[in-house]
Amino acid sequence: MTGQLDGRIALVTGASRGIGCELAEHFAAEGAHVYCVARTVGALEELDDRIKAKGGSATLVPLDLLDYPGIDRLGAAIHERHGKLDIMVANAGMLGVLSPIGHIEAKTFEKTMATNVTSVWRLIRSLDPLLRKSDAGRAILMSSGAAHSAKAYWGLYAATKAAMEALGRSWANETMNTALRVNLVNPGATATRMRATAMPGEDPKTLPQPRDVAARIVPLALPSLQETGRLFDVRENRFLDVHMPG
Numbered sequence: 229m230t231g232q233l234d235g236r237i238a239l240v241t242g243a244s245r246g247i248g249c250e251l252a253e254h255f256a257a258e259g260a261h262v263y264c265v266a267r268t269v270g271a272l273e274e275l276d277d278r279i280k281a282k283g284g285s286a287t288l289v290p291l292d293l294l295d296y297p298g299i300d301r302l303g304a305a306i307h308e309r310h311g312k313l314d315i316m317v318a319n320a321g322m323l324g325v326l327s328p329i330g331h332i333e334a335k336t337f338e339k340t341m342a343t344n345v346t347s348v349w350r351l352i353r354s355l356d357p358l359l360r361k362s363d364a365g366r367a368i369l370m371s372s373g374a375a376h377s378a379k380a381y382w383g384l385y386a387a388t389k390a391a392m393e394a395l396g397r398s399w400a401n402e403t404m405n406t407a408l409r410v411n412l413v414n415p416g417a418t419a420t421r422m423r424a425t426a427m428p429g430e431d432p433k434t435l436p437q438p439r440d441v442a443a444r445i446v447p448l449a450l451p452s453l454q455e456t457g458r459l460f461d462v463r464e465n466r467f468l469d470v471h472m473p474g
């Protein structure tokens with residue numbers, strides 16, 4: 229590793245497993261201090277052990293992102309300790325259910341929206357002032373190809389990711405003249421628990437592994453990044469779209 233993130237303060241949600249866990253490890257290996265957010269304490273502790281074994285540092289944040297005041301308290305704690313945040317990755321998410329739209333339970337619809345959209349808005353609301361205090365704030369919102377397709381039975385998940393992308397693009401336009409850069413990522417099919425739930429018949433060995441996917445996302449956190457308001461496609465390893473100012 230090259231210490232590309234030495235001294236940077238990063239926050240990754242959904243750090244207990246899958247893509248977020250690997251991203252937190254990559255950031256720490258590059259020298260960042262990483263706030264690792266998720267509900268599963270045991271998995272966060274295992275991540276902390278791996279980070280420390282490689283000489284990195286992390287703060288574990290056992291938090292349910294549906295606890296919105298908890299998100300505000302997290303922002304206040306980072307403000308008190310560092311006065312800024314350099315990198316925010318809104319990666320935590322849930323699939324909800326693959327189902328005909330008319331058959332989705334109200335509770336499932338509301339929880340999936342709350343997890344994938346409302347909590348991201350609350351993170352932005354709480355952390356935007358801290359990211360603006362950084363000399364090169366970087367925000368990464370984890371989307372999905374589903375946001376741009378209209379596959380049968382994927383309507384709930386697709387709607388949440390499309391809504392999150394809209395928030396992210398508006399935020400990028402609001403912050404265009406600042407040092408903050410806001411981008412969306414489509415990781416593509418990745419061998420994680422979420423993917424296994426969506427595609428139970430699939431052999432995970434045939435899919436890209438979370439570690440390799442995360443490695444391709446790291447450059448979006450670097451101070452040298454110029455792009456904002458754009459969608460990075462991990463499989464293609466490039467930005468696919470053109471930024472459209474609001």
Ligand code: NDP
Nearest residue numbers: 242244245246247266267268293320321372417418420422
């Ligand atoms: P996983 O299911 O492996 O991990 C999801 C993570 O989100 C876990 O760390 C989980 O932690 C966390 N999380 C979920 N709900 C909450 C909550 N209420 N509060 C706090 N943390 C929560 O998913 P992936 O790694 O596959 O997905 C990561 C992101 O990438 C997601 O946004 C997903 O939509 C997106 N994506 C994934 C694809 C894939 O093929 N894997 C394809 C396209 C997009 P815990 O349970 O410990 O709280």
